[in-house]
Amino acid sequence: MGIIVSLPGGGGGGTDLQLNFGKQIEVRDSFLPPEWYPQSGIQLTWPHEETDWAYMLDEVRECFINIANEITKREKLLIVAPEPEDVKKQLEGKINIDNVIFMQSETNDTWARDHGAITMMDGNSPALLDFTFNGWGLKFASDQDNLITRRGIKQSLLKGRYENRLGFVLEGGSIESDGIGTVLTTSECLLSPNRNGQKNQVEIEEYLRSVLHLERVLWLDYGYLAGDDTDSHIDTLARFCSSKVIAYVKCTDESDVHYEALSKMEEQLKTFKTIAGKPYQLLALPMADKIVVDGERLPATYANFLIMNGAVLCPTYAQPENDQKAIEVLKEAFPDREIIGVDCRALIKQHGSLHCVTMQYPIGVL
Template sequence: MTDYKESKNTLPAEWALQSGVQLTWPHAHTDWNYMLAEVCSCFTAIAREIAEREILLIVTPEPDEVRKQISATVNMANVRFLECQTNDTWARDHGAITLLDEGTPSLLDFTFNGWGLKFASDKDNLITRQAIEAGVMHGRYVNRLGFVLEGGSIESDGQGTLLTTSQCLLSPNRNGQMDRDEIEAYLCSEFRLQRVLWLDHGYLAGDDTDSHVDTLARFCSPNTIAYVQCTDTQDEHYGALRRMEEQLKTFRTADGAPYRLLPLPMADRIEEDGERLPATYANFLIMNSAVLYPTYCQQENDARAKEVLQEAFPNHEIIGIDCRALIRQHGSLHCVTMQYPTGVLG
């Protein structure tokens, strides 16, 4: 864990001390049905790395089946199960968002509406309450179902600054009754923020989330942001990502200094049925002692992304997971995980 001073009343940064990570497992009644064995192999690889280091909470309607899949290679002493029905696997967006009150966790349950009413989410919206009622998650349950918010749409530095994208949070199918100032005031009140940094540019082709920030730019410390850089002028993303890069250069830390900006490579084009898939190296998971990052069988890009992340996290082990399966359903590694601070999982 990197040692940064955080407020006792805060939306913790991802690098804050964690108790564990949630995975919501694929099954035959999810959109993964046509490639279930392939995606379960990817989930097992993620589960193996998490359970070697922290508690792993697996949410699934089929715990016995998942045990059969993973018990030979995963440290089962660190695995906990919640048996419940699920629509899909995107724990980042249906998982609880944890706020620390004098170090005590409050588990905020926002509405997940399938990224602006694109997909069914009725079962996923019940997971957090069920996890707390079953005793697999510990903390004060806070009902915030009157507001639509996905974990992948926000980044906290743990010191009162939130990074987000205007395209996502201002989507009319999320909280369309509120304008930008109202949404910012709401976030600052709920998360005890000092300020919100809005990215107005940047997108990924094939992305269903309306430009979640965790596909584009990520806090690595209170003064460091890693972001996707596109240098190919012929790439369809070049203009938007260049404008995003220029905007990031204008951002300042709470102390008034420019951010240390670390460019991640743009993944080479990956297609399925003629559609470009949203492969991104920004979709990494920060853990206590390791960073898990997605790879795409692109030797040069995968290696460069690892170098950048090692620079950002010099005291962490940087571990690549082949996530070509995940992007076939338009997400990646960070999208299928949700970390919880100390005290939540045990």
């Protein structure tokens, strides 16, 4: 005798958990939810005159407004800004303002993925883990961005148990969770000497396993994008779409500077196994055509998509063939979610994309 409980699964599918009466089963009390876990909302940290966006503010604001519009059609949006009233004026008549929560805070920049809280779930209750963001290895100022999570909790805008993890440097864009105990990351980022250089790989893995309640860490040793400031964040290269599916960037142009590294990345991904011991289903995203501004190649990537309640936002780069191919791959990965393209050419001018400027919060946080 037993009952079947349907749990949220990747790609919008469900995972059935059978509970058999009279038999002992293991229940995970605390876990790192995957991005497809039901969300209470998403954070955007708004661009303003004191950020690196100052020289192209109108252009980047248009991109942020487009992202905000898609979010507020489906869930709550937390906008962090030094001058919320100014942002409200920018948004008048353009988005569903009833779904917006404004938070006043000074900010250095706009990369919410990396300065936002990383949320664990303790049963049905969220725990907000506040790691240090140090500007991707001391490359940029981050003193104000590092205070956003604590300010959000103090203002009662972020709900959940606060967990101080400021002794460890960790960015949300550097880890991918499958929701059942696996984290995918890159060795180039997490082993960067300017992040947690006092720890070796074994010590870092032990720390992550303990704090994030993991069964294992999969280390990706290859792959990078020219122009990337993050030291190869995993969300620029390979992403979990479910506990069995990984979408990754594939380079087919042998003359491209990325070809060798991304080919080695693909071969390593083929060696990875699910917790059940089976190979992952690998879905190849196209490599964006080269985009160069002022002599510098920009890190355009289709892996920087955002999974939402009922939808996936896919970055596009005014490359019709590649954009459409990326959307088709994500349709295969997420068959019951709407796939929406958002032009992110503005974002890559500051070396990030759509996923980098957003941070999702599971149910119970907003």
